[in-house]
Amino acid sequence: MRMVFIGDGHLKGGDDPNQADLVRFLDSLKADTLAVMGDLFDFWTGSNGVAKVHYGPVLDALVRLKRRGTRIMYFEGNHDFSMGPFFTVELKAKVFDGNARMELGGKRFLLGHGDTVGMSAGYRLWRAYLRSPVFRFMSRIATPSGVWAIASRLSKKSRKRAYGSKENFVEKKLREFAVDEVGKGADFVVLGHSHEPGVSQLESGGRSGVYANPGSWARDRSYLVFDGKAFKVEKWSNPDGRAD
Numbered sequence: 001m002r003m004v005f006i007g008d009g010h011l012k013g014g015d016d017p018n019q020a021d022l023v024r025f026l027d028s029l030k031a032d033t034l035a036v037m038g039d040l041f042d043f044w045t046g047s048n049g050v051a052k053v054h055y056g057p058v059l060d061a062l063v064r065l066k067r068r069g070t071r072i073m074y075f076e077g078n079h080d081f082s083m084g085p086f087f088t089v090e091l092k093a094k095v096f097d098g099n100a101r102m103e104l105g106g107k108r109f110l111l112g113h114g115d116t117v118g119m120s121a122g123y124r125l126w127r128a129y130l131r132s133p134v135f136r137f138m139s140r141i142a143t144p145s146g147v148w149a150i151a152s153r154l155s156k157k158s159r160k161r162a163y164g165s166k167e168n169f170v171e172k173k174l175r176e177f178a179v180d181e182v183g184k185g186a187d188f189v190v191l192g193h194s195h196e197p198g199v200s201q202l203e204s205g206g207r208s209g210v211y212a213n214p215g216s217w218a219r220d221r222s223y224l225v226f227d228g229k230a231f232k233v234e235k236w237s238n239p240d241g242r243a244d
Contacts, residue, residue: 001105001228007037007113007192008216009080010079018218025221025236026061029138037192037214038077038113046136052068058084066091066140074173075100077113079192081131097131105228110178114193114213118173128187158224170194175211178202182209186230190214199231 011019018144026034040058044051054058066072072093076084087093099112119127171194178189183205190194190212199214212231221236 001033001226002031003033003035003226004031004095005035005037005190005212005214005224005226006217007075007077007214008195008218009040010040010216010218011058014074019055019058019113019143021221021236022217023057023061025223026058026065027066028149029070032082032092033073033188034065034074035073037111037117038075039189039192040217041080042078042117044080044083045130046084052086062091066093067233073111075111075113075192078115078127082136083173091093101186102222109186110186110189111179112191114170114174114191117177117191117193168194168196171196171213174213175200178206178211180210182211188212188226190231197217197233199224199233 009018009022011022013019039056039108041051072087072091074087074093074095076083076095076097082095083093083095087095096112098116099110102109102111114192115127116122169209174191174194178186178200179202181189182202185207186209188210189202192214194213195216196213197220199210199212202211210231212224212226212233214224215233216224222233223236224231225234
């Protein structure tokens with residue numbers, strides 16, 4: 001078993017160098033399963049024709065990956081949600097709109113983007129609105145420039161969180177949540193959202209488990225590899241050998 005976990009690419013469009021690098025990474029990837037841990041795109045909602053144009057290269061790379069036999073799982077984030085038929089029909093990806101518990105290789109996993117951990121009442125309402133029929137209708141009827149204006153506002157709203165700071169409060173919440181889940185029976189807890197890559201051994205309720213986070217493709221070109229027994233963080237390098 002070889003699973004690769006990647007997330008928080010925050011791709012912004014065709015001229016974003018993150019997208020060109022991600023295409024090269026996906027075209028070189030050899031894995032049984034690719035798990036996208038949310039926010040691969042800086043904005044995606046529903047059957048978004050505008051997004052398909054801006055993200056065309058990476059979407060084509062995902063199609064090629066699927067045709068090579070890699071299974072794709074997508075855990076929606078706070079920037080990409082209501083993923084639509086491209087993912088569920090063309091890619092035949094399993095799409096999850098929140099945290100999911102599953103058994104893989106005889107081990108119990110808790111997987112998700114992480115934005116639902118420790119939600120405030122305000123964020124809970126905001127998240128529900130973004131996934132509501134009203135918002136989906138508005139995004140369908142908006143002009144292309146209107147769609148990307150919405151995307152810009154949503155992105156700026158999200159960036160107010162404390163990512164990558166000296167004390168990453170998002171990461172602190174995720175780690176506390178992972179400790180609790182290990183105590184409830186999870187062997188592995190894998191989340192994104194905090195942009196902090198790492199693999200940690202946890203103890204809770206007399207049990208041992210692991211919390212892993214792929215970090216941010218946009219910031220570090222980092223991702224997780226799981227070989228069926230253990231996780232490790234890796235970083236993608238350019239073909240000329242220079243790490244991003």
